[in-house]
Amino acid sequence: MTDAVIQIDTVSKKYKGADNYSIHHLDLDIEKGEIYGLLGPNGAGKTTLISMLCGLLKPTAGKIKINGLSFKENAKNIKQAIGVVPQEYALYPTLSAYENLMYFGAMYGLSGTTLKTKVIESLDHLGLSKFKNKKVSTFSGGMKRRVNLIAGILHKPEILFLDEPTVGVDVQSKNVIIEHLKMLNANGTTIVYTSHHLNEAETFCTQVSIIDSGTIVASGTPKELIDNTNDAQNLEDVFIQLTGEALRDYA
């Protein structure tokens, strides 16, 4: 009996008109309570995979189950159980941080005092109270990333998917985001995230998979991967040995 809250069974994705598969025959189970890192070079398929896990993209073949349910039959139940923090900002630039979050909270079915309290508390936890009535268009990248994160977690999801939540932010914002995610995880949220920050993933993740050309090339705890790779001192050494030095430009 598996304790997996996410089951990925021989999943493939080929975009319309594309010559190659972006994800190919990928199998993976993610257990409840993990902080799971999906790591890989540019174009490896991380965004494609995480987009399928949160129901934004349909697999070309294979099955995905979240809490034992499939999107085809139980999209509504799954959507209530998951939170999604996309790479692109989902925010309305001309609305304030507070207005944006009231809107996103309402979309998740929250309302009244519960919603207001949650929004105000979250802005406070992520260091944004002072700016709550300012338009998001005036925010720095790090501030936008923090609002983007709050938008995905207001409804207290059991499982949280984040696509590069710390990309393009300074170390201060990064620390606030990572500490907040650790707190959510300590309170029971399973986290799945993609990142290019291997140092960050090494200390943050309980499990990682390294993905290249649409398939998993290694999985385990960061320590297992480092211990099992010759001469590797850290996850970056493992990553380079498994994925090589070649540039991964694509268009």
Ligand SMILES: Nc1ncnc2c1ncn2[C@@H]1O[C@H](COP(=O)(O)OP(=O)(O)OP(=O)(O)O)[C@@H](O)[C@H]1O
């Ligand atoms: N909408 C699309 N249509 C066609 N091909 C796509 C589309 N989106 C992504 N791809 C292709 O799928 C492959 C995987 O892309 P994906 O964005 O999932 O990789 P990634 O690992 O997230 O990369 P990055 O680290 O650069 O964000 C790439 O070859 C990319 O060109």
